[in-house]
Amino acid sequence: MKSDRGDIELAGICKSFDGVTNVVDGVNLKIADGAYCCFIGPSGCGKTTILRMIAGHEDPSAGEIVIGGQNVVGLAPVQRRTAMMFQSYALFPHLTVRDNIAFALRVRGMSKADRLRAADAMIEKVRLTQFADRLPAQLSGGQQQRVALARAAITEPRVLLLDEPLSALDEQLRVQMRQELRRMQQELGITFIHVTHTQLEAIALADLVVVMEQGKIKQAGAARDVYAHPHDRYVAEFMGGQNVLSGRVEKVNGSTFTLAQAAPDGIEVPLQARSTVSVGDRIDIAVRRDDVALVRPGRELPPGCSTSLPSRVLAIEYQGYFVKVMLDTVPDDAFVAYVPEKTFFADPFTVGDVVMATWATGSALPLA
Amino acid sequence: MSAVLADMPKTDMSKMVAPATTKAIAPSKGGRPWTFYLLATLFGFYVIALYGPMFCIYVLSFQDIRGGLVFPMKGQSLHWFVDLFTQVRTGDVKGSFDRSIKLAVIVTVITVVVSFLAGLGFRKRFRGDTVVFYMMIGSLVAPGLVLGLGTGLLFQALGLNASWYTSALGAQLSWTLPFGVLVMFAVMSRFNHVWEEAAYDLGASRWQSIRLVMIPVLAPGLVAVALFGFTLSYDEFARSLQTAGSLNTLPLEIWSMTLNVTSPSLYALGTVTTIVSFIVIGASLGSIVLIQKKRGSSTKG
Numbered sequence: 001m002k003s004d005r006g007d008i009e010l011a012g013i014c015k016s017f018d019g020v021t022n023v024v025d026g027v028n029l030k031i032a033d034g035a036y037c038c039f040i041g042p043s044g045c046g047k048t049t050i051l052r053m054i055a056g057h058e059d060p061s062a063g064e065i066v067i068g069g070q071n072v073v074g075l076a077p078v079q080r081r082t083a084m085m086f087q088s089y090a091l092f093p094h095l096t097v098r099d100n101i102a103f104a105l106r107v108r109g110m111s112k113a114d115r116l117r118a119a120d121a122m123i124e125k126v127r128l129t130q131f132a133d134r135l136p137a138q139l140s141g142g143q144q145q146r147v148a149l150a151r152a153a154i155t156e157p158r159v160l161l162l163d164e165p166l167s168a169l170d171e172q173l174r175v176q177m178r179q180e181l182r183r184m185q186q187e188l189g190i191t192f193i194h195v196t197h198t199q200l201e202a203i204a205l206a207d208l209v210v211v212m213e214q215g216k217i218k219q220a221g222a223a224r225d226v227y228a229h230p231h232d233r234y235v236a237e238f239m240g241g242q243n244v245l246s247g248r249v250e251k252v253n254g255s256t257f258t259l260a261q262a263a264p265d266g267i268e269v270p271l272q273a274r275s276t277v278s279v280g281d282r283i284d285i286a287v288r289r290d291d292v293a294l295v296r297p298g299r300e301l302p303p304g305c306s307t308s309l310p311s312r313v314l315a316i317e318y319q320g321y322f323v324k325v326m327l328d329t330v331p332d333d334a335f336v337a338y339v340p341e342k343t344f345f346a347d348p349f350t351v352g353d354v355v356m357a358t359w360a361t362g363s364a365l366p367l368a
Numbered sequence: 369m370s371a372v373l374a375d376m377p378k379t380d381m382s383k384m385v386a387p388a389t390t391k392a393i394a395p396s397k398g399g400r401p402w403t404f405y406l407l408a409t410l411f412g413f414y415v416i417a418l419y420g421p422m423f424c425i426y427v428l429s430f431q432d433i434r435g436g437l438v439f440p441m442k443g444q445s446l447h448w449f450v451d452l453f454t455q456v457r458t459g460d461v462k463g464s465f466d467r468s469i470k471l472a473v474i475v476t477v478i479t480v481v482v483s484f485l486a487g488l489g490f491r492k493r494f495r496g497d498t499v500v501f502y503m504m505i506g507s508l509v510a511p512g513l514v515l516g517l518g519t520g521l522l523f524q525a526l527g528l529n530a531s532w533y534t535s536a537l538g539a540q541l542s543w544t545l546p547f548g549v550l551v552m553f554a555v556m557s558r559f560n561h562v563w564e565e566a567a568y569d570l571g572a573s574r575w576q577s578i579r580l581v582m583i584p585v586l587a588p589g590l591v592a593v594a595l596f597g598f599t600l601s602y603d604e605f606a607r608s609l610q611t612a613g614s615l616n617t618l619p620l621e622i623w624s625m626t627l628n629v630t631s632p633s634l635y636a637l638g639t640v641t642t643i644v645s646f647i648v649i650g651a652s653l654g655s656i657v658l659i660q661k662k663r664g665s666s667t668k669g
Contacts, residue, residue, distance in 0.1 A: 057565060078571035090566035094584045104570035107580070151570070 005068035006158035006191035007033040008054065013063030015049050015215075023049050024060070025215035031208060033068075033158075036185050036192045038202035041212035041238070047195045048163055050212075054193060055084040055161045067159060082159040083152035088168060089144050091136035097147050098123060098132045104155045118154060125187075126150045141169045142177055149181075153188060160185075162194040166201060178204060199239050203227050211235050232368040233284045242286040243335045244367070249281045256361070259285060267307045269364045277366070284367040291363040292337035294325060294355045296347070304360040311335065313353045325349065329357050422642065429635035437630060448636040461621060461637060467532050468618035469644075472601040474533070475540050479597030480590055483548035487556040487586075488578075504549060507542045512606030515542060520610035531613035539607040544597045551596055555589030588656045595652040599645065 008031040015024040024046040031037045039047040052058040054065055056077040064071050072080045083104075091100050098119050099106075105115035123132050126146040136144055145165060152160055165181065166174045182205055185192045196202055202209050203223040210220040211234075218238075219231040230236035236244050247259040250266050257277050259267040269285050271277065293302055301308055311327035318324075323344040329335035337357060349355060428435070432443030452461055486504075490497065507515065519539040523530045530536070563585065567577035583590070605619040612620055618641065625634050 055569065057569070076571075077569045084566075084569045086562050086566055088560075088562065090560070090562040092563060092566070092581055092585070103567070103572075103580070107567075107570065107572040107576045155571070 009066040038206035046215040083157035089148035308356040308358040464621035475601035476597040479548040483552040487552040516607040535611040
């Protein structure tokens, strides 16, 4: 029955703290062994509760959690062979780095010499050898994170659970530690489950991105899938990088349909996966911000573009390799174009200019 | 810019920064505002009022055989200290001191253990927790003398003999336990419960998590609780008065001496008990410093 596999299956798990509202509401998910999985969503969406249920710090109200083919509900973390890295690391303040890392071995009754040897090997792995005798309070945030990682990994768990591991760090360190997490995950070859509310973190790290809202999974898939092909308006807006437009379907013609908008000819959208579009439906579409091109009125549209929306420039932000241009294209929603720096400065716009926002017809994505 | 800063030696950096910080903290011209002198004078009076009376006692206890109960000082010797421990007429100082120390130690142990357990119990809210809490705090408000009287009466009604290690112990605990628990709550509020969760995650049993995480982290706080328990018991008078039975504790002995001893022995006793108190407080604070230092020193290796 014992298995070293760290594949996880969540089968209809629910969690309610008050017996009335479900914080986690019927979540089904399969995570492959050795995958890096990121749960992402706004605070209160239930992502941390799912993590804590997998870790064994919370019991689901309903459903099964299967790790390596074994239902682990009701088992202690040690029996599950999971380990958790807490948000603020929860390093023991009275123990040195070495003793913190050796703690799990100590409570298992391993002899002092053995456990310190094992701890020292782990300390070397996370490159903390010169800090082995320090207390947590004498370490920087990045070093503390490495201690927490080493402390959790020393028992050779099959699943490592990380609760917003990078949120306590400053921006620069966050990017650096992000790489370190990924490196550790590949080195250990075990399943990582990482909870975050930072989109960039999720798509940079994860093999599997799980977007959550109000206790439910909105979309789960590879990072690129979730970012480039959001399933619905929520995911598109949450993951960012997309403009979401909504309108009524005016006509359906073959492989495309037309969305009524404040444009002379409406917006032409490819049908793609959505086969059930009928005239009169209200529908959301997404257009990537970096797919939007801006053309001065009267000029010819780039090839492949059939839709152009007249807009006024509201604000311009220089971002380095691109320029963020905010437009009033749609009445209620933000509409933004990411224009490559060189293109922008070849013919720069100023606030108040009227431009035509356009994109290749094929790049518009109908949403559920 | 950053390259320029990096090239500079460290000492230059600190020189650059130092004047700005000192300027921000203190006025540059060395003159203190008039309120400083006012408050300093006030504090001076406070110290005199606090230590002046005690100091009179200490000084007068070092007179020679001609010494009396009031100034002026007559000679200098340790005569009254010798007198204190040899003369029978001054009362049973040695015995009562002995009893007081033993009682204080018992009270300390019980207070620390019960306060720690109460601290553990109140980590989470439970049904009726506020009722339990206020019932516990209630005995802090009850007048000590009345409480002692009641304890004495209860023992009599139950047909038990009042003595320092039964009824007086109980009466003192009614005072030290709520105090200890309150201090413990303050100590526990600084304990991060994620540490317990982390210990559980790493496979520690309940007992291991208490022994290896909670107690070491809370150790300085537990010493503080112990100090409270000891000093509250050691100088407790009101609650012991009707409950100590036939053998006196030290505060009771001192009180009875004030009634029938008219020599500087009384002052010598005051000096001796003060020294004991200072030793106890010094040992407690010393052990806290030692705990902190032990944590600090293991970092240098």
